[in-house]
Amino acid sequence: MIAEAIARLRDKRIHVVGLSGTEGAAVAQxxxxxxxxxxxxxxLQTAEGFPAAFRRYHGGWMDPAAQEAAIRRLLGGPIQLRFRDRYLEDIARAEVIYAGQAWFRHPENAPVARARDAxxxxSSMTELFFETVPCPILGVTGTNGKFTVVQLAAEMLAESGRRTFVSGNDRTHVPILYRLRDVAxxxxxxxxxxxxxxxxxxxxxxIAVITNLAPHHLDDHGSFEAYVRVKSGILAHQGTSDRAILNADDPPTWGLAGMARGAVxxxxxxxxxxxxxxxVxxxxxxxxxxxxxxxxDVSELAVPGTHMVENALAAAxxxxxxxxxxxxxASALRAFRGLPYRMRFVAEVSGVRFYEDSLATNPAAAAAAIRALTSARWPARSRSVPCAPCC
Structure with a gap:
């Protein structure tokens, strides 16, 4: 698959937008x-500011020596570089453009949209994954719980003896483009x-999983309906032998069942x-x-809350x-202790249990955490906290 992808690209004028970022750097390298x-x-960085920006975006998973080697490769190789003062110069001459996932949020990237419309x-790093990875892909999207489901499912598959790779929408996982030689x-x-x-x-x-859909990223898409349409794209190109795993309890998610081409x-x-x-x-x-x-048994799940039950069902x-x-x-479900920043137990001090959930960055996620901590698991410790002034 790599050979076919490279053959299509070798003689093209390729432009990469966002070279210091995780996605742009991965594609270019x-x-x-x-x-x-x-x-x-x-x-958009200056030439002088590029190394610091690269280190900032890659510090979560790339060691310092590898960072410096990558910076030298990108700045000292055959790539034509267009930094801040020449940003997007000649983009109209591109035959293929690779852009990071948030490119459309920046007004400076209007020439990219014009080139696309012309x-x-x-394309994108994610699209290149699909074009080059030789093995099946199990993809997960949704408003909340998606990375928990990714991690749980990966642990289940690895424990079964399957060689399993994970790539996530964060800066702590190595983009799979760097590991293609290891993927059979x-x-x-x-x-x-x-x-x-x-x-x-x-x-x-x-295999496509949609965990749930709730209002989020409305500044990206303009409305919840448009956001749902974008999320439904994970099903749009499936074949009849593929599978769509959908949350039947969540009306916006279950409403997408009709568009699936494979088994729901x-x-x-x-x-x-x-x-x-x-x-059962x-x-x-x-x-x-x-x-x-x-x-x-549901009671064996270490992470509290009905949202964790749903994540466990989806991953299983x-x-x-x-x-x-x-x-x-079953073994992975019992062993799972949660992920950093996602409803993870930190410590118990003087009878008070502390949980860290800083990635609850939308109302649905915050509400799920509050429900989990006021559940029947700790009825004697439940307290009412007025939230109206904060909402």
Whole structure:
């Protein structure tokens, strides 16, 4: 797949927008590694400010020595560089443009939109994943819970013995473009896909999960309806043999079932389903192909809250659809202790339990956390806190 992608690009005039960022740098280095040199790269930094910006965007996962080597490669190689004073110069001459996921949020990038509207193909790092990764992709999107589902599903698959790769919409995971040499056809990539990464994406994963949909990123899309349309893009290019895993309890998500071309497999916390994932006698249960696996009791989940039950159902169903064993799925569910910044238990001091949930950056996520901490698990400790002045 890499050879085919490179063959299509080798003789093209390629422009990369946002060279210091995670996505732009990954694309540029991938192209250079495979002999593509007709690259013009743009960045709003000055030439002097570029190294510091690169380090800032890559510090979460790239060690300092690798950062310095990458900076030298990008600045000292055959790439034509267009920094702040010449930003987007000659973009109209591009034959292919690669831009970071938030490019459309910046007024300075209006020439990119004009080039796209004039017919220049606009691509992305995420699109390049689909064009070069040789193994199946399990993709997850949604307003909340998507990276928890990604991590849980990946742990389930890895515990089953499957070579598993994870790439997330954050700065702590290595973009898979840097690891393609390690990815075999029998591996699996579990990929978190954000709303911005779905804009214009021309591919869909073999297994697509939508966790839930609530108002978020409305400044990106203008309305909740437009946001839902963008999120539905994860299903748009699936084939008839692919699977769409949807939250049957969430009306905006379940409303997308009709557009799926492959099998729709629901998960539900509120009712039993004949095919999919649900709660049976208090246990996380997956029913697929006439087989039922009751995996673990809801009370065994270490992270509190109904939202975690839904995440567990989605991850268990996705992992089983991808071939994980019931035993591995159950083991991963029991062992999971949460992720940093996502409703993670920190400590207990003088009988008070502290949880850290700083990534609850939208009302639905914050409400889920509050519900979790006022649940029946700690009825004697529940307290009413007036929130109206803060809302």
């Amino acid at each position: 991938f192209l250079l590694e495979h002999g593509v040199t007709s690259i013009t790269a743009h960045d 017919g220049t193909p606009l 056809r029998d591996a699996i990539l579990v990929l978190e896909i954000s709303n911005r990464q779905l804009v214009g994406l021309r591919y869909s994963p073999r 497999v629901p998960f539900s916390r509120l009712r039993e389903v004949d095919e999919g994932a649900c709660i 006698a208090g246990r996380i249960t997956v029913r697929l192909g006439g087989r039922e696996d009751r995996l673990c 169903l996705a992992a089983r659809c991808a071939g994980a064993s019931p035993e591995a799925v």
